[in-house]
Amino acid sequence: MTNSLRPYGNRRTPLPPADAPAAGGAGPHTPSAGSADRSDASGSANSAGKQRDAFFDNAKYLAIVLVGVGHAWGQILDDNPAVEALYRFIYTFHMPAFIIISGYFSRSFDMSPKRVKRLIATVVVPYLVFEVAYTLHKRIVNNDPGADFSLLDATYLLWFLCALFVWRLTTPIWKTIRYPLPVAIVIGALASMTPSIGNDLDMQRVLQFLPCFVLGLMLRPEHFNLVRRRSVRIASLPVMAAALAVAWWSVPRMSTGWFYRDSAAQDAGAPWWTGPVMMLALFGCSLVLTACFLAWIPGRRMWFTSLGAGTIYGFLLHGFVVKTGTYQGWFKAPVLDTPLGEIALTVIGAVGITLMCTRPVRQALRWVVEPRMDWAFRRDAIAEAREREKRSEAAPSREKVSV
Numbered sequence: 001m002t003n004s005l006r007p008y009g010n011r012r013t014p015l016p017p018a019d020a021p022a023a024g025g026a027g028p029h030t031p032s033a034g035s036a037d038r039s040d041a042s043g044s045a046n047s048a049g050k051q052r053d054a055f056f057d058n059a060k061y062l063a064i065v066l067v068g069v070g071h072a073w074g075q076i077l078d079d080n081p082a083v084e085a086l087y088r089f090i091y092t093f094h095m096p097a098f099i100i101i102s103g104y105f106s107r108s109f110d111m112s113p114k115r116v117k118r119l120i121a122t123v124v125v126p127y128l129v130f131e132v133a134y135t136l137h138k139r140i141v142n143n144d145p146g147a148d149f150s151l152l153d154a155t156y157l158l159w160f161l162c163a164l165f166v167w168r169l170t171t172p173i174w175k176t177i178r179y180p181l182p183v184a185i186v187i188g189a190l191a192s193m194t195p196s197i198g199n200d201l202d203m204q205r206v207l208q209f210l211p212c213f214v215l216g217l218m219l220r221p222e223h224f225n226l227v228r229r230r231s232v233r234i235a236s237l238p239v240m241a242a243a244l245a246v247a248w249w250s251v252p253r254m255s256t257g258w259f260y261r262d263s264a265a266q267d268a269g270a271p272w273w274t275g276p277v278m279m280l281a282l283f284g285c286s287l288v289l290t291a292c293f294l295a296w297i298p299g300r301r302m303w304f305t306s307l308g309a310g311t312i313y314g315f316l317l318h319g320f321v322v323k324t325g326t327y328q329g330w331f332k333a334p335v336l337d338t339p340l341g342e343i344a345l346t347v348i349g350a351v352g353i354t355l356m357c358t359r360p361v362r363q364a365l366r367w368v369v370e371p372r373m374d375w376a377f378r379r380d381a382i383a384e385a386r387e388r389e390k391r392s393e394a395a396p397s398r399e400k401v402s403v
Helices: 054-073 081-091 094-104 113-141 156-169 171-176 180-191 200-208 210-218 221-227 230-250 256-260 274-295 305-328 339-356 359-369 381-402
Strands: none
Touching (some): 054 274, 054 305, 081 230, 081 256, 094 210, 094 274, 113 156, 156 200, 156 210, 156 305, 171 180, 171 210, 180 200, 180 210, 180 274, 200 210, 210 274, 221 274, 230 274, 256 274, 305 339, 305 359
């Protein structure tokens, strides 16, 4: 393994600062390539004067659109092989792509008080708030007053916040050991054949997607430059076509549950050894298709680039719409069994999640998705000592001026 792929190497590319938000950080070729304190999936405005990398904002926006469309398609899979083939195709890589980018922007996480505070404020607090919100939503909209609230059993898409919390806390470990990616792959493979892990904090997904996060930690700007070459873009076309063909072939032959990575092989009624085999196969396919996806991401500013700063909002909010449709039976409408209805649902899903990433939504909900919680934490003793030192040094200067 070359130095360029190791978390520490003699010719290491400078890491991004840790203050920028997770999925909204600037990219590797800007003055401040922000670290991901969220998702991946998140993003907020950088401090004044810092420029974002359009490539990563574009990638995050397009990935979150695929997430929204995929969740919409997931409601109409019955007896619909064409939609299910497309569903399996995007489910192979859309979350791995998000997780890899989240890992890339998590490289600066070092368990310092500043970063731990931000992790709590931007991952733990939103998880708790939206776990309550989704439970209340189910009780009211689904007329299910007995719906349980659980801190350990993540509701629907909130598993990603659980996973990001665990991955971020373990980042110093992956930055320390010599062969982080092989170790993460072994852990994921072992999890895929260990049903006793259970559902707490969605640990199956946490462990089976772990290699994607660790890979992101190991990546450097030059690795993203490799997949953005014209030759890779051209080569990606037959690869994606072949992947679609395989997805179509797999519909009657393989359970869709494998693509969720949320259970062990035995839970699906399969032999234990199929767990590691499928986990490794899906990991390899995820990497190839993620590279194909990134190859087509524009590096310049587009009309949707600014929406990449609000992907965490779209991610957390669109679940309410999907769940409402499920509870109210919207997805059982006969029109959705027609090609025109399927296209309309796709467009509605893409437009809906796009609107949820816009600035007005972010401004309205920033207090809960990206809360300022300085009041909840102790001040850093070292920072306070430095401030006192600065004040004491400035005092003699003011006295001289007055004299």
